[in-house]
Amino acid sequence: xxxxxHLVGLNVAVYKAKGRVAANSINELSFYKPIFxxxxxxxxxxxxxxxxxxxTLNIEVWVPHQLQTEDVKVTEDVFTFIAINHKNEPRPLSxx
Numbered sequence: 001x002x003x004x005x006h007l008v009g010l011n012v013a014v015y016k017a018k019g020r021v022a023a024n025s026i027n028e029l030s031f032y033k034p035i036f037x038x039x040x041x042x043x044x045x046x047x048x049x050x051x052x053x054x055x056t057l058n059i060e061v062w063v064p065h066q067l068q069t070e071d072v073k074v075t076e077d078v079f080t081f082i083a084i085n086h087k088n089e090p091r092p093l094s095x096x
Contacts, residue, residue, distance in 0.1 A: 005061065
C-alpha cells in the first residue's frame, strides 16, 4: 500500500516540479481502517508546502464502504519529495 501511495505522490510531485523528483521522507503514515485485497481505492494528493527544492504533499486514500453510503478514509499520509536534476542533485523549484 505504501508503494501505491508513493506513486500517487510521485505523479503529483513530478507535475508540480516540472521534472524529476525523488522521495525525501515520509513525514506521517496513518492507517485508520484496514485495506483488503480487491478494494477499489480513490487517492487524492494536495501540495501543502513548496520549499526551495522540496514539495510536501498530503495524500488521502478512500474506499467505498459496501454497508454505508459514504466512502471511508483508510489512510492519510504526508510525503516530501525533492526536485532533482539530471545528475540527481537537488534543483530549485520554479516559482510559477
